[in-house]
Amino acid sequence: MQTVSIDLGQRSYPIHIGRGLIDQQGLIAEHVRNRAMIVTNQTIAQHYLDQTLASLGNTPCSSVILPDGESFKNVAELDRIYSALLKENFDRGCTLIALGGGVIGDMTGYAAASYQRGVDFIQIPTTLLAQVDSSVGGKTGVNHALGKNMIGAFHQPVAVIADMSTLDTLDDRQLKAGLAEVIKYGFIVDADFFAWLEDNIDALLARDTQATAYAVKRSCEIKAHVVEQDEHEHGLRALLNLGHTFGHAIEAAMGYGEWLHGEAVGAGIAMALDTSKRLGMIDEPAQTRGLALIQRCGLPVQPPKKMTPELFLKYMARDKKVSAGTLRLILLNDIGHACVSSDFDHSALHATLRHFCA
Amino acid sequence: MQTVSIDLGQRSYPIHIGRGLIDQQGLIAEHVRNRAMIVTNQTIAQHYLDQTLASLGNTPCSSVILPDGESFKNVAELDRIYSALLKENFDRGCTLIALGGGVIGDMTGYAAASYQRGVDFIQIPTTLLAQVDSSVGGKTGVNHALGKNMIGAFHQPVAVIADMSTLDTLDDRQLKAGLAEVIKYGFIVDADFFAWLEDNIDALLARDTQATAYAVKRSCEIKAHVVEQDEHEHGLRALLNLGHTFGHAIEAAMGYGEWLHGEAVGAGIAMALDTSKRLGMIDEPAQTRGLALIQRCGLPVQPPKKMTPELFLKYMARDKKVSAGTLRLILLNDIGHACVSSDFDHSALHATLRHFCA
Numbered sequence: 001m002q003t004v005s006i007d008l009g010q011r012s013y014p015i016h017i018g019r020g021l022i023d024q025q026g027l028i029a030e031h032v033r034n035r036a037m038i039v040t041n042q043t044i045a046q047h048y049l050d051q052t053l054a055s056l057g058n059t060p061c062s063s064v065i066l067p068d069g070e071s072f073k074n075v076a077e078l079d080r081i082y083s084a085l086l087k088e089n090f091d092r093g094c095t096l097i098a099l100g101g102g103v104i105g106d107m108t109g110y111a112a113a114s115y116q117r118g119v120d121f122i123q124i125p126t127t128l129l130a131q132v133d134s135s136v137g138g139k140t141g142v143n144h145a146l147g148k149n150m151i152g153a154f155h156q157p158v159a160v161i162a163d164m165s166t167l168d169t170l171d172d173r174q175l176k177a178g179l180a181e182v183i184k185y186g187f188i189v190d191a192d193f194f195a196w197l198e199d200n201i202d203a204l205l206a207r208d209t210q211a212t213a214y215a216v217k218r219s220c221e222i223k224a225h226v227v228e229q230d231e232h233e234h235g236l237r238a239l240l241n242l243g244h245t246f247g248h249a250i251e252a253a254m255g256y257g258e259w260l261h262g263e264a265v266g267a268g269i270a271m272a273l274d275t276s277k278r279l280g281m282i283d284e285p286a287q288t289r290g291l292a293l294i295q296r297c298g299l300p301v302q303p304p305k306k307m308t309p310e311l312f313l314k315y316m317a318r319d320k321k322v323s324a325g326t327l328r329l330i331l332l333n334d335i336g337h338a339c340v341s342s343d344f345d346h347s348a349l350h351a352t353l354r355h356f357c358a
Numbered sequence: 359m360q361t362v363s364i365d366l367g368q369r370s371y372p373i374h375i376g377r378g379l380i381d382q383q384g385l386i387a388e389h390v391r392n393r394a395m396i397v398t399n400q401t402i403a404q405h406y407l408d409q410t411l412a413s414l415g416n417t418p419c420s421s422v423i424l425p426d427g428e429s430f431k432n433v434a435e436l437d438r439i440y441s442a443l444l445k446e447n448f449d450r451g452c453t454l455i456a457l458g459g460g461v462i463g464d465m466t467g468y469a470a471a472s473y474q475r476g477v478d479f480i481q482i483p484t485t486l487l488a489q490v491d492s493s494v495g496g497k498t499g500v501n502h503a504l505g506k507n508m509i510g511a512f513h514q515p516v517a518v519i520a521d522m523s524t525l526d527t528l529d530d531r532q533l534k535a536g537l538a539e540v541i542k543y544g545f546i547v548d549a550d551f552f553a554w555l556e557d558n559i560d561a562l563l564a565r566d567t568q569a570t571a572y573a574v575k576r577s578c579e580i581k582a583h584v585v586e587q588d589e590h591e592h593g594l595r596a597l598l599n600l601g602h603t604f605g606h607a608i609e610a611a612m613g614y615g616e617w618l619h620g621e622a623v624g625a626g627i628a629m630a631l632d633t634s635k636r637l638g639m640i641d642e643p644a645q646t647r648g649l650a651l652i653q654r655c656g657l658p659v660q661p662p663k664k665m666t667p668e669l670f671l672k673y674m675a676r677d678k679k680v681s682a683g684t685l686r687l688i689l690l691n692d693i694g695h696a697c698v699s700s701d702f703d704h705s706a707l708h709a710t711l712r713h714f715c716a
Contacts, residue, residue: 089675117497117512
């Protein structure tokens, strides 16, 4: 087991990474206050719920099982968590446990942020995407029909337990979607990691244990470093949204769940590369290199055919990075060097949208 | 205009108290970031919405009008606020304005806490209860069918503007309900204020301007002092819940809106006095004195006939002050001296419930 620490003063916590962690007696229980509620989905429950309950030993624990999928990341399903807690008289000293992927993690975290004005929660991410990105950093929330992750809170977990054994049951499409967030870290701040990914992408797709362990750890280190410097996204943290402004528009316009988040981010990074190139920020070899890695992950480099420039602009206007009515995009100065920009030439963005929606 | 400051470091803010404040050009606008959304209800909108919009001058501003009443303090109505914000592309730099009583203030505050993971909000409380209590201190939230204020967040406003002119349109029942929270401050920490209230209760009921101004200011001072010491209710702040454990059970069991919050708190304080007396913490003269002031406010000193000991216990088990399964009550050692207790003799509580539900 390896541990990455995230240093946020009183809200600091460990990210444990390794195989077989769910089965390690006491590892989860040590972070539970008086009582636990596991929140999971139907798919994950079949594989890991009994194991997790067993590992908790004598710790009092209940569970609530939600349907699986991004289309259920909404206030109606959130209410099932609140109702389960209230029916069993869970008090402020309880601890929620998110056992699942990004949807379960975000929803459980938000339930923890808002139940009785805030209780503890533990993240047990079971997808690559959740292990390398969404379980770390305290962004929680649900979707609104009019925009992705529009309702939420910053609420840090008390621990992240990334059991890499859970990736064994992940299907290939989910694995590839998770790689979108892994390569994102290389794109935005770490050219060396990007080069490592170019050398090891085939091993990652083949589920090589060593390569995967390194990719998860390096991703968590980068994310921890960024979040430590800018917990509430006043600046630097926005870089983690490379490809997400385009990607969220795809997810919301297509209907949540049609495209996986990572797939939308893959296409979104391809679009951000294009805009950066049109603005003269990156050269063609860098763009080609970037596109090649996205494609080698098995991710789309084109938005779905249904998307139009108008649809993109409608949903992008609701992006959380919009400030005083001005859209801000994450663009690239080079592989490993992203920046936030609001004063870019919008004709380049429009050219990108026309190009990709032709 | 008088100003009480609440000192919470970076989250500090002023509470302005006076007549005609809504009409004071610029007073509200100075706290708005790039754009404002007024949240109000049908009753208050008729009286004060145009005035508030006029006072905002050139500040870009929209509004959303909710139905009036505690029964609408739920996630369905909350969603109307989110939808209004999203439809008009409000971004993270917006400011919500709560124009109304406690329900509007709590809901708007929670919408502000959770919209795009947190935006600013201003409280313009228009009821006595909201001016002396709910608008100050950052407790926000909505009710759940299974418990009052069970979903929420701590989220401080950027300013509270208590325009006492708005009390002119408050009906007598609401005025009396507000007095429950005023006398609460005397009961818990300020025997001098309690004595002042005994001398001035008739003036307050007659809406005397001077007396009301003093009562509002003194209440805000006490609340500010308590919140400054214990923003997130790890201890001291719980005292502000005198009568509320019983009161919330009445509100939830009766159906939200049947009894006004202040009415339920009035009966709840009477019950807390009874339990304190049975435990030998206060003597009979203190109990009699306490009951007399509640009654002089025109508030009930008995729960509704429908309530049974079983109903009380069922809802009290869900109280937010319950910790590790143990109920904590706010009890009185004397007029002006409240305490939080979890190790009291529960037979006294049961005797109180039997006595009041006979």
